[in-house]
Amino acid sequence: MTPIRHYEQSRLLMGTLVSIEVVGPGSETKRRDAAACAFETIGFVEAACSRFDESSALRTLCRHPGEWLQVPDVLFEAIRVALEMSELTHGVFDPTVGAALVRHGFTRHYLTGEETGGAQTPEGASYRDIALDEATRSVYLAKPLLLDLGAVAKGLAIDLAAAALEGWEGFAINAGGDVYVHGIDRTGQAWQVSIQDPASKEGVIASVQGGNMAVCTSGSYERRSPLNPAVHHLLRASTSQPVTDLVSCTVIGPLAMLADVVSTAAYLLGTERALEFVDDAELAALCVDEALAVTMNESMRGYLH
């Protein structure tokens, strides 16, 4: 069967490899421009929300504790969702984890390997030190702190890129393991997304199928601390120690932002509470624990291919 016309491109963005595939009729240029437009959207979110970039709106905000600062919508919304998740998990999820990440050596820009600073930020702040003012779109940081919006900004970027690609028969956005698929793939079938086996680079632990869904995985197996190999990039802000009883948690949802933040929170909550939490959020989840045992909730079974 001849594949449906498609275009695929990858770029380095948001500290990861982002691939976009556009499927549908029309000229190659049209597909390519659509992908370029979607990449732009992701670059826009990164420019505002990056912890690694001193000129980002996020870093600007963090340089001004003790003042109300009006911020771009994209940053305001990302912080708002992060704070909501902090409340829901009583601080197990906490966007002020940035300082602890820096202490563990997650400080280098992904392209240049260059130190990005921020090491002087004191720890001890929590999400309770962040206040939002909806009317003026302003943020107040009560203490010096370093935000890390990794768990929400990437999802938001994917959702915005998806919005930019609306109207195409099919597309897939893959940002370092966080995936959004829509419509059909190049063979005319519903997209299939494979969930990587945490134990091996090549292995696949499960395969899910759907027409419009975000599949996001939070796990400890991709990024290790350069200072301590036992420390990965998902930390509990309250203890500054990584949780260790889950290896990964994959969540499927209608929006990448939702799936991403819920998978991160569930991962941090650990084996005992992860699936229950995702059930409360009415999403599908698949968890892999330290013994590489796979557990999932009922709604995940519906997606398995």
Add this chain to the structure above:
Amino acid sequence: MAKISTRLMSLCAAAVTTVYAAGYIVTMPSAQANTSSMPDLGGTTPSQSTPGAAAKAFASHPPSTSTHPVAQHPRHPHPKSNTGSTGNSGTKTAAASASSGAKKPATTSRGTAAKTTAKTAQYKDGVYTGVGSNPYGSLALSVAIRGGKIASVTINQYSMHYSQSVIDPQLPQEAVSMQTWRIYIVSGATASTYNFAEALYQALQKAKA
């Protein structure tokens, strides 16, 4: 407990809608991006659909507040350049008050919206070298600066399990046309793209005026 799901879903949906409704993305056709942000290509004329061309529109105002080397890069994306988004004014205010500690190169670009000024003033003329390596291989290059701009990039040494032709001449050309080390990835050549970016960044650091 449906409360969690409803609350989270509505917040996330609101986030996407609010940001998307600002319309920053649809109002930026690549043609516009080209004319507004690449007035000084020095002979290289990439097609409008060159990946970096559209993205470059984000740099129509150079960041001006930081002592960070990355921040001084002319193509560096910054929320301020977002045409049509609301809520930028606060960032601008913050930027202004944050600039007291900024080093010279940043000062040069501040106040004039013309990023061309910043761009031409950024590098010293000459030839500079840089190397990049990762577990998959290494790469060495030299960059020639003429008139303060990246005039050419030459890959001098290349080791990788796939051919140099996968990234050469694409990446050197893109570096010249975009005037940046922030090049886009070549599919299937992730490792050498990283190496190229690292090497070029290193060389450009040496060329900093």
